Amino acid sequence: MKKYIYKISLLACFMALVSCDKDLEDINVNPNKPLEVPxxxxxxxxxxxxxxxxxxxxxxxxxxxPWVQYSxxxxxxxxxxxxxxxxxxxxxxxxxxxxxxxxxxxxxxxxxxxxxxxxxxxxxxxxxxxxxxxxxxxxxxxxxxxxxxxxxxxxxxxxxxxxxxxxxxxxxxxxxxxxxxxxxxxxxxxxxxxxxxxxxxxxxxxxxxxxxxxxxxxxxxxxxxxxxxxxxxxxxxxxxxxxxxxxxxxxxxxxxxxDSVGLKFQNDKVNPAPLYRAAFIDNRNDFAPTNTFVELLKGEEKMVGKKNPFKGIVDPRLFKMVAPKTNITKDENNKDIETAVSFRASKTVGSIEQGNYVDRTADFYVGMPIGILGSFTGSQTGSVSQFGSAVYKADKVEVLMEYAEVEFILSEVNGWNDTNYKNGIKASMLSWGITQTEVDEYLKDVPSANEENVMTQKYIALYMQPYEAWSEYRRTKFPKTFLLPGETRDLAAPGPNGETQYTFVPKVDLKDLPERITYPSDMDLVNKANKDAAAQRMGGDKMDTKLIWAKK
CATH class of the missing domain: 1.25.40.390 (Serine Threonine Protein Phosphatase 5, Tetratricopeptide repeat)
Structure with missing residues (x-):
């Protein structure tokens, strides 16, 4: 009862402070919570x-x-x-x-x-x-x-x-x-x-x-x-x-x-892009570009039995998508010194957050081994690159669909047309800020269109659109440069016990990339019968159950 009387008294005091002709309905309107959302x-x-x-x-x-080996x-x-x-x-x-x-x-x-x-x-x-x-x-x-x-x-x-x-x-x-x-x-x-x-x-x-x-x-x-x-x-x-x-x-x-469609986030810490938030608001330095992706861009072939369709050609998008391991700065005597690129903003060295590092030659870009055990990460992180600053921009545009992808689709439906293929490469490069001169030089060297070349270039262009890249891999099984379960390759640096190689051994029984994600466990609580019926119709609620278009 005392609590009730206290609340009534507070209300009476509040009403006494407002003008007599102010409607009670106006008093109760919360200006920060509109009744109607346009x-x-x-x-x-x-x-x-x-x-x-x-x-x-x-x-x-x-x-x-990580499933499509961008990160x-x-x-x-x-x-x-x-x-x-x-x-x-x-x-x-x-x-x-x-x-x-x-x-x-x-x-x-x-x-x-x-x-x-x-x-x-x-x-x-x-x-x-x-x-x-x-x-x-x-x-x-x-x-x-x-x-x-x-x-x-x-x-x-x-x-x-x-x-x-x-x-x-x-x-x-x-x-x-x-x-x-x-x-x-x-x-x-x-x-x-x-x-x-x-x-x-x-x-x-x-x-x-x-x-x-x-x-x-x-x-x-x-x-x-x-x-x-x-x-x-x-x-x-x-x-x-x-x-x-x-x-x-x-x-x-x-x-x-x-014509490309994307959502541009704000250049602040209120509504920044998702990965900026993960990195610089949540303060997590958890991700790095993979060895397979960096080597694809560098035109390298470092895995036995894996061929890079663009061998010997350095892709200029490398220098936008990936940061160098080290940066050149000046000492007190104005001499060049080499320092590690800092992840967070720094007053003394170039950083990913500020994007004030300098481009280096391709050998300064090294990918993080994909498919290693957690116990190996500490031995590798000091020898590999970070994502380029463009990936972490607060005002990054998250792409829904872009023109480059359309050109690669047109190349496919037109029988692996070379003009559409090269239009797609050009559009992707220009969207990453590559100069026209660099684009022209790359296109002089790039091999002509065929299924593997088109789909591999499409994979590069879909960088940071991982679910789309995953769908295209499941449909076509390109690119062929992935490290698959059971395969072995070199580490970036000696492992915790001096290892120089590792084998990708997944914690789920799969021989390739996952074909799907299993239904959320919440479905067992709210809609189990219908979920189970769908799983049975598809061939089981498993990570290797293929979608209807994933026939390869």
């Missing part, structure tokens, strides 16, 4: 959450990046050996679908007949709907190609197998079915086609909050390019994919780097 705000939040939660230190740095861990290597953390998997699955739910919420707002006057103040209703349909495909595609069969939502289909995201509707399904992959891919192609065709090019999209597209023309090219990507991936198992490939190209795909 669609542009929902769009921006969903985009930011999706990219942050799929490109961060755990889901990317400790899972996908090796400098401390704990269980994930490099395919033993991922259950909690990270649970979060990854949940975060993808929470972002997708945000896009669906925009659809619900835009299509509600009671909201039409208000909706027009947020932007162009038809184009906002198209943007949400496109991003629903993009977000759910992430989950589809990680797990296989998933619960799926479609705006334009009433297929009874599509039961995801119905909570809050009259037909809510708290334990939705997991839809088969072939059905989902077919619907995604249909959704992207319909969304693209609905776009009004002479109108805007969101009045504010759109940091992805900016204009309807760019959004349309993204929708068509994403449809081209998906159709190309499933062309061997879904007959109508070939028609979608032709139609997407005809409808207009990305044609320059200006």
């Amino acid at each position: 669609t542009g705000g929902l769009f921006n939040k969903s985009n930011k959450d999706l990219m942050t939660n799929t490109r961060g230190g755990f889901p990317s740095g400790r899972m996908a990046l 090796a861990q400098r401390n704990y290597t269980d994930e490099d050996l395919y033993l991922f953390r259950t909690g990270v998997n649970n979060s990854l699955y949940t975060d993808i679908f929470l972002a997708a739910k945000g896009y669906k919420e925009i659809i619900d707002i835009v299509t509600n007949p009671n909201n039409q006057v208000k909706v027009k103040t947020y932007g162009h209703p038809g184009n906002m709907l198209a943007a949400s349909r496109i991003m629903l495909v993009y977000s759910q595609l992430q989950a589809l190609e990680i797990y296989g069969d998933i619960p799926y939502y479609s705006y334009g289909s009433d297929d009874p197998d599509f039961e995801a995201m119905t909570i809050g509707t009259p037909e809510a399904k708290r334990t939705p079915k997991f839809a088969p992959q072939d059905k989902i891919f077919k619907d995604m192609l249909k959704e992207l086609k319909e969304a693209s065709e609905s776009i009004e090019l002479d109108s805007g999209i969101f009045n504010q909050g759109d940091f992805l597209f900016g204009n309807a023309g760019k959004m349309k090219k993204f929708a068509n390019s994403l449809r081209l990507k998906i159709a190309n991936r499933v062309k061997g198992v879904i007959p109508e994919a070939q028609e979608h490939i032709a139609d997407a190209i005809k409808s207009g795909v990305m044609s320059s780097n200006d």
Whole structure:
């Protein structure tokens, strides 16, 4: 009772301080928690959450990046050996679908007949709907190609197998079915086609909050390019994919780097890019470029039985993607001295955080051994490079899809066309800040297009887009430069007991890269029956169960 009287007294005092004509409703409004979120705000939040939660230190740095051998861990290597953390998997699955739910919420707002006057103040209703349909495909595609069969939502289909995201509707399904992959891919192609065709090019999209597209023309090219990507991936198992490939190209795909779509983060410590946060806010120096990737860029062949299709050619992207082991600085007598490149900002030597080191010759770039035991890391880190400063920029652009990838896809669908192939290389290099002169010199030396060359260059261009690179490896088994389970290669420095070599022995029984991630353990608590049915349909909830397009 005393507690209750005390609260009443406080309320009375507060009301006495406000003017007599101030409504109680106004008093209770929290200015920091608006009652209504405009669609542009929902769009921006969903985009930011999706990219942050799929490109961060755990889901990317400790899972996908080492699996496709862009990155090796400098401390704990269980994930490099395919033993991922259950909690990270649970979060990854949940975060993808929470972002997708945000896009669906925009659809619900835009299509509600009671909201039409208000909706027009947020932007162009038809184009906002198209943007949400496109991003629903993009977000759910992430989950589809990680797990296989998933619960799926479609705006334009009433297929009874599509039961995801119905909570809050009259037909809510708290334990939705997991839809088969072939059905989902077919619907995604249909959704992207319909969304693209609905776009009004002479109108805007969101009045504010759109940091992805900016204009309807760019959004349309993204929708068509994403449809081209998906159709190309499933062309061997879904007959109508070939028609979608032709139609997407005809409808207009990305044609320059200006058409690339990515989310640029802030150059601060409030909303920085995911890897900057992992490194310089969470204060973790956990990742380094791998030996296999660095040697590919350097044009080296250091593994028995592995051929580098670009042997003898140094890729100028090496100096952007990777930092040298050491830097040249001046001593008190203005003489050059060689010092290790610092990870964090330093007043005395060049650092990754500041990006103020100097480029060196290729021999100063050495990759971290991928696939070693954690007990070996301490003997290796002092002899290897860090990621280049561009990878850790606070205002880094996290790419959803870029023009270079489109050109590599066009090379493939055009019978490994050489012009498209070289256009892809050029676009990737220019996006990394390589000069036109350096690009021209490289293209003079690079071998002509064939399947291996195109797919290996595509792998390089997808650097820091690890889930996409993983999908392409599972589909094609390129590049051929990976260190696979059971294979042996040299260490960067003597091991803890003087070892000079190591063998990649994963902690999960796999002979190649994982084919998928097993369903989150949370599914056993909330939707076990449908999860088990999906697993049985696919061939088992295992890391070597192939998706429908992974036939090699």
